[in-house]
C-alpha cells in the first residue's frame with residue numbers, strides 16, 4: 001500500500017519533470033558534449049557575457065559622442081549664421097567686401113593754367129584693372145568731368161580686351177580761380193559692352209583744392225567703387241521776405257545768387273528769377289526779374305509785392321525758380337525752392353521767421369533744388385495750416 005503510494009509520487013514527479021525541465025536537459029546535453037569541466041564552461045560563458053556587455057556599452061558611448069559632436073557642429077553653424085545676421089545689420093560685410101575689392105589703378109596728370117583759367121586732365125594709363133567680362137578681361141574706357149560743370153563730360157577711346165590699357169588722352173576744362181577750392185576732377189573707368197549696359201570698374205576723384213596747381217601733377221591712384229554721383233550743384237539764392245498783415249502785402253526781394261550751374265557752352269548762364277505764388281495748390285501770381293547776362297553769380301536786388309490776405313497767407317506756396325535765358329533755344333530751368341506752410345527745413349524756417357516778425361524783412365540763403373523734385377513735393381503734399389503766430393494776430 002505504502003509502496004504503491006511512493007510509486008505514485010515518483011510517477012507524478014517524473015511527469016512534472018518532463019513538462020517543465022525539457023530545456024534544462026537540452027542545455028545539459030549540449031554542456032555534456034563540451035569536453036570541458038563544468039566550472040570552465042561557466043567561467044568561459046561569464047567572460048563571453050562580460051565581453052558582449054562591454055561591446056554594447058562601447059557602442060552606446062560612441063553613438064552618444066557622435067550625437068553630441070553633431071549638436072556641437074550645429075551650434076557652431078548657428079553661431080556663424082547669427083554672427084552674419086548681426087554684422088549685416090550693423091555693417092553690410094558683403095557690400096564692404098565688394099568695396100574693398102581691388103579694381104585696379106590709374107595714372108593721370110593735371111596741369112592748371114592760371115592765365116587761361118583752365119585745367120588739362122590727362123588720362124595716361126590703367127593697370128591691373130578688374131576683369132568685368134567672362135573671358136577674364138575688360139574693354140576699358142575712361143570718362144572725365146569736373147564737379148563745377150558735370151554736364152561737360154569727355155571720354156577716351158575704348159581699348160578692347162585688356163586690363164592695362166594705355167589711354168594717353170588729354171582734355172581741357174574751364175575752371176575759374178575762384179572755383180578751384182570746390183571743384184574736383186572725376187575720372188570713371190568703365191567696361192564697354194556691345195549688347196548690355198557698360199559696367200563701372202571704378203573711379204578716381206581728385207579735389208583741385210587739395211593740390212598744388214603751380215606744378216604739373218602726375219600720379220597713380222587706386223580706383224574706388226564710385227558710382228555715387230554727387231547731388232549736382234545747382235547754386236544758391238538769397239532773398240528777403242516781408243509780410244505786412246495790415247495792408248495784406250507780401251514783399252519778396254530777390255537779392256543775389258551764387259555758384260549757379262553753367263547752362264551755356266561758354267561756361268556761364270544768363271540767369272533770371274521767377275517769383276510765383278500758388279494758392280490752395282493752384283498757380284496764382286507770378287513775376288520775374290531781369291536777365292543778368294553771362295554770369296553764374298548774378299546780383300538782382302529786385303523787389304516784388306503781392307496782395308495776400310492773412311487768411312490766404314496760410315494756404316500760399318512761394319515758389320522761387322532760377323532760369324537760364326537762351327536766345328535761340330528754350331530757356332532752361334536751373335533750380336528752384338519753395339516756401340510756405342507745406343515746406344520743410346530751410347524753406348519752412350524762413351517762412352515761419354517772416355510770419356513771426358511781421359513788417360520786418362527777413363533775408364536768407366537757400367540751396368536750389370532740382371525742379372522736378374520740388375514739383376513732385378508740391379503736387380504731393382497736402383495742405384497744412386501753420387498756426388498764425390501771436391505777433392501776427394496782434395498786428
Ligand SMILES: [Ca+2]
Pocket residue numbers: 132133138139191192193194
Ligand atoms: Ca566688356
Ligand SMILES: [Ca+2]
Pocket residue numbers: 263264324325326332
Ligand atoms: Ca542755356
Ligand SMILES: [Ca+2]
Pocket residue numbers: 263264269270324325326327
Ligand atoms: Ca543762356
